[in-house]
Every structure is written in C-alpha cells, then in structure tokens.
Amino acid sequence: METPLKARTPETSTSVLRTCGLTKHYGAAVALAGVDFNVQAGEIHALLGENGAGKSTLIKTLAGLVKPDSGEIFIADQSWSNGMMPQDAAASGLRFVHQDLALVDSLSVADNIALETGYARGRWGFIDHKVTITQVRGRLAVLGSFLDPEKQVGDLSQAEKVIVAMARALREGTRVLVLDEVTASLPAPEAQRLHQVIRKTRDTGVSVVFVSHRIDEVLSLCDRATVLADGKHVACASLSDVNRSQIIRWIVGREPAQATRPTAPKNTASPRVSVKGLWGPGVGSPLDFSVMPGEIVAITGLVGSGYEAVARWLAGLDQPSGGSLGLSGADLPFGRPHVLRTAGFQAISGHRSESAFQTLSVRENMFPTRMAGRAGSLDAERKRAAQQAQHYGVRPPRSSELPLSALSGGNQQKVLFARALDAGPKALLMIDPTAGVDIGAREELYALLRRETGRGLAVVLASSDFEEIECLADRALVLAQGRLASVLEHGDIDQARLVYEALGAAHAHEHKETQQ
Structure with a gap:
C-alpha cells in the first residue's frame, strides 16, 4: 500500500x-x-x-x-x-x-481506498486486511475524519x-x-x-x-x-x-441580478396542490402541506432528513406507505409518473443523468413522446423545438438538432424547463433544479420560474441548496430525522435560519434518542 x-x-x-x-x-x-x-x-x-x-x-x-x-x-x-x-x-x-467520485457503493471504505493505493501484504504476498484497515484509518485521520474503514460506502452520506x-x-x-x-x-x-x-x-x-x-x-x-x-x-x-x-x-460579464424574493403572493384561491398524511420509509411522521396558485413552497433539510423521499413520492418515482395527493381538488395516484404528468403535475430534476437523454437531440429531449406523432409531421416538431429553444434562451442559437450533451449544464436545464412547461402544467415539482448550474444560467432559470409563477403556476421546490431556497421560496418546510421540524414563512427565510432549523432539530432529536 x-x-x-x-x-x-x-x-x-x-x-x-x-x-x-x-x-x-x-x-x-x-x-x-x-x-x-x-x-x-x-x-x-x-x-x-x-x-x-x-x-x-x-x-x-x-x-x-x-x-x-x-x-x-x-x-x-x-x-x-x-x-x-x-x-x-x-x-x-x-x-x-x-x-x-467513482466510488463502489457495494464495497467498504477500506476497499475503495486500497483499490487505488494498494493493499497491505503479509507473508507469501497475501492481502493483510487488518493492516490495510489500520492504514486506511490513518489516511482518514490525517484529514480529521474518523469514518469506520469497514463501513460500506453505500451507507455513507x-x-x-x-x-x-x-x-x-x-x-x-x-x-x-x-x-x-x-x-x-x-x-x-x-x-x-x-x-x-x-x-x-x-x-x-x-x-x-x-x-x-x-x-x-x-x-x-x-x-x-x-x-x-x-x-x-x-x-x-x-x-x-x-x-x-x-x-x-x-x-x-454584467452586474449581478438582485437575489431577493418577490413579495409573497396574497392568494385567497383554493389550494392548487394538497398533500395530506404523507409518510413512508424515511418519513415517519405524517406530513401535511398545500401550495397555492403562484406560490413556491420549499421542502428541505439535511441529507437523510426525509425531504428526498418526499420529492420522489411527489414525482411518482416511489410509493409512500400512506397519504394523499390532490391537484385542483382531484386525487392523484402515487407511483405513476405518466398519470401525474397527464393530470398537469410536471417535474424537473437537476440530476440530469436521471431525467435527460444525453445522446439524443435537444428536440428529442423536449418532446420525448414524439410530438410528430401527435401533430402529424416531423417538420412541426422541429419548428416547435426551434421556437421553444429561442423562447427559453437555449444557447448556442439554433441548437435544437444538437445532442443534449453538447450544451452546458445550465442550457440543458433550460431544455428540461421547456419540456415541462410546454404542456401548460397546473403545478411543477422541482428537485434540485440548478445542481451544477453556473450563476449566470441560474439567474436566467430563476427569471423563467418567476415568470411562470406570475401566471399562477404552483411550485414545490425540493432542494438542499439553502441559498436557492432563500432566493425563491414563499414558504419553507424544514425536515429533520423524518419529521417536520419547522415551517418558515416568507419573511423568516434566510440561509442562517434554514441551517439553524435543520441542524438544531436534528441534534435535538439525536439527543432525545440518546437519553431514552
């Protein structure tokens, strides 16, 4: 080694x-x-x-x-x-x-490190796992870390x-x-x-x-x-x-836009999105919340707090143990993404490896179900894709036939915004929507989102980016240890408060468990 x-x-x-x-x-x-x-x-x-x-x-x-x-x-x-x-x-x-990172989740910390640096060897050249673990523990200690070298990497944050x-x-x-x-x-x-x-x-x-x-x-x-x-x-x-x-x-290359949230909407309409009694793996306490037309409600917390599970349930990717989801008064099923999209509940994810087709063109990513089959011609799809690319500021210009992988991360996200918003949804779920996006493209995406909420779009923002939540959210639900720790209203949302609520609640819960 x-x-x-x-x-x-x-x-x-x-x-x-x-x-x-x-x-x-x-x-x-x-x-x-x-x-x-x-x-x-x-x-x-x-x-x-x-x-x-x-x-x-x-x-x-x-x-x-x-x-x-x-x-x-x-x-x-x-x-x-x-x-x-x-x-x-x-x-x-x-x-x-x-x-x-290029780590192997199914292997231990020690194995992931030793595969690169080499294993300690004992007599006859056989691997000495005990010495290898000691050496890995020393490597981690130099960085001030006390991770267990025998722990499986897939179980780490x-x-x-x-x-x-x-x-x-x-x-x-x-x-x-x-x-x-x-x-x-x-x-x-x-x-x-x-x-x-x-x-x-x-x-x-x-x-x-x-x-x-x-x-x-x-x-x-x-x-x-x-x-x-x-x-x-x-x-x-x-x-x-x-x-x-x-x-x-x-x-x-220009003056930064003001990263401030618009005034919280004063809305007396009926809720556009209604979630009741939502619970399941990772979220042990039933969660209730609603989103009004034109409102952005954030769901956030530390890694493992449960907000990721809520996002996957609302996207239809996983099935919760219980609860209901309503859109404009109509009940929607969990675990069926196509039904959710058809009903007007679209989703955008910043994890483009899961939500985009990198080898397909910009046009094909905008219309993955083949608009040409519906509209009657491929020419109609190409024309619509070019219009959408221009409308959402996708760069470089005239890029609708380029592979999506040729675009920067920010412009790939604009394509996904175009795909979700083209259907005129009633509500939008955004999961870490600007992950890996530079600050200029982020400002443009925020402007697109504010334009749509100004027209009445209801938004659920599931994100661990507290700066983004401070900039966008009208209300923030902070989860910790699978429970709703705090609900912050428009004037109380800032990064310091979000950190305090997420960390404070998590530590308090850990302390309570220790005392029991």
Whole structure:
C-alpha cells in the first residue's frame, strides 16, 4: 500500500502549479485561449466561470487527458510544452476528485481506498486486511475524519463519500489536489463539514484547486480565485480584496441580478396542490402541506432528513406507505409518473443523468413522446423545438438538432424547463433544479420560474441548496430525522435560519434518542 500523506510544514508562497498561454481548439470552437493559471503552495485556489467557460478543459489538460494546441505547464521544477500524459500528472503530484467520485457503493471504505493505493501484504504476498484497515484509518485521520474503514460506502452520506475520495487521492508526494464541484449536491451544513476537511488538507501543505458555482462558499473557504470566461483568463485575485458582486461581474460579464424574493403572493384561491398524511420509509411522521396558485413552497433539510423521499413520492418515482395527493381538488395516484404528468403535475430534476437523454437531440429531449406523432409531421416538431429553444434562451442559437450533451449544464436545464412547461402544467415539482448550474444560467432559470409563477403556476421546490431556497421560496418546510421540524414563512427565510432549523432539530432529536 502506498505511503499515506503526512502532515508537513507548508512551503513558502511560491508557485507549485502554473500554466502559461494554454490554448485548445475543437474545430472552430475555442475552449482555451491563452490561459494563464497560477496556484501557490499551501493555498485553496478557486477556479470559477460559467458552464462552458473552459474550466473542464483546463482540468482535463492538467490531468493529461487533453493535449493543448500550445502553451506550457509548470509543476515545481518541471515543465511540459506539449501537454502531459496522465502518468506525468500523477508522478508530478497532481491528484483529482471529480463530482461523480467513482466510488463502489457495494464495497467498504477500506476497499475503495486500497483499490487505488494498494493493499497491505503479509507473508507469501497475501492481502493483510487488518493492516490495510489500520492504514486506511490513518489516511482518514490525517484529514480529521474518523469514518469506520469497514463501513460500506453505500451507507455513507454524500459528504462522507467525498472524504473517502479525497483520502484515496492523497498520498505522499501530493502537491495539488483538484476538487471538481464535489459540493454541488451537498446542503450547506454538509458542505461546511467538508470545508473543515479541505482546510485540514491545506494545512498538510497540499494546495487545493476548488471548482464551485457557489460564490458564498468560495468566499468563506478559498484564499484566491481565478475566473475564466469564453476560454479566456478574466481575473485572478485574493478573495480578501474582492466582494461577491465583483466576482459575479467577472463570471457573467454584467452586474449581478438582485437575489431577493418577490413579495409573497396574497392568494385567497383554493389550494392548487394538497398533500395530506404523507409518510413512508424515511418519513415517519405524517406530513401535511398545500401550495397555492403562484406560490413556491420549499421542502428541505439535511441529507437523510426525509425531504428526498418526499420529492420522489411527489414525482411518482416511489410509493409512500400512506397519504394523499390532490391537484385542483382531484386525487392523484402515487407511483405513476405518466398519470401525474397527464393530470398537469410536471417535474424537473437537476440530476440530469436521471431525467435527460444525453445522446439524443435537444428536440428529442423536449418532446420525448414524439410530438410528430401527435401533430402529424416531423417538420412541426422541429419548428416547435426551434421556437421553444429561442423562447427559453437555449444557447448556442439554433441548437435544437444538437445532442443534449453538447450544451452546458445550465442550457440543458433550460431544455428540461421547456419540456415541462410546454404542456401548460397546473403545478411543477422541482428537485434540485440548478445542481451544477453556473450563476449566470441560474439567474436566467430563476427569471423563467418567476415568470411562470406570475401566471399562477404552483411550485414545490425540493432542494438542499439553502441559498436557492432563500432566493425563491414563499414558504419553507424544514425536515429533520423524518419529521417536520419547522415551517418558515416568507419573511423568516434566510440561509442562517434554514441551517439553524435543520441542524438544531436534528441534534435535538439525536439527543432525545440518546437519553431514552
């Protein structure tokens, strides 16, 4: 088994990783246009930009997966003028943890780490599981984590899985750890716990490149930031010298929109959505709530609080143990997504691997049941798809026949919005709708949503993104340990209060169980 990372005194503030004039073209498209990037020893350096700004290409180039057309890469005292091979990146001390983590849920923590770093060997070369577990425990301890190495990875929270992936990546000789959107699916409290581990990593002397679309997170965690836009280097600054608005201006090229919620709707109409007595696996206490026309009601909590189960029940993906769902006074069945959609209860998910067809065209994703069969011609479907793409601001222009995978995450979400809203639904369920979406595209999606709620659309927002809930929700239901912990009205919804309610209720419940 490879030698685990040991704490060491950070080097002085010199460049440990630097690129000079990196350029990469894909046909006529420019992915990188002379990018300079400089990471100093012992810092957490944010890499920011909209989807399509060039971040992924830069990271793939540093990993040796993409060969640049020109430019140089410098790591410590070595340099490459024609790009690197993956083995060069690894030998130079570059390590990468991507958003998908690439862990095996059915294996233990120790096995997931040892598959990469190697198992300890005993006599005759056989695997020594006892020593391997001890070594893995030491790797985790360096990061300040006390996870059980024998626990199955599938039983861990998302934040704990990220820690396992980090422990697997870090070893003796690591200079730079690249964390590529590893907090994208984490609620704020879980992300804050992970931040402690990231700081612990920095304190061992390893530099960290941190990719995120969450500006508040970047400001609280990172030392410096580099911003890319359209493949170009826009800015590099110490985060102690800039504010949130300046960073957003660099990213999107304009003044940030005001991230404030509109005045709560005053609505005396009958509820559009009515949920009564909802309970099942993960939610032990029956849940009641309603949503009025034009209202956005958020359902949130920590990972494992039960809000994810509620979202899946409302989407028709799973069957609850009990409860009822009503839409405009009519009862709807659980576990039948097609019936829900036909009745006017549409759903949008930010987990595009589950809700979109990446290899199909934009048009085919907008009309997966073949509009042409209904309207009488494929030409009608193509015309409607082009109109919808323009109406919802899908970029690049005239992209309706491109594969969905060719679009950025934000533009893929616009396609899913178009698909859901084209049917003129009465209510919309959104599950983490802007996961992995950059701040510019997020503002555009929020504007689309406000336009539709202004027309009377009722929205259920199931999200662990407290910043998003603060920005959008008229009412927020906070779940903890499978129970409704708090209901926050319009004027009381902010990130600090959401964290307090989610954490406070969870801790109180744990304390009560301990006392029994």
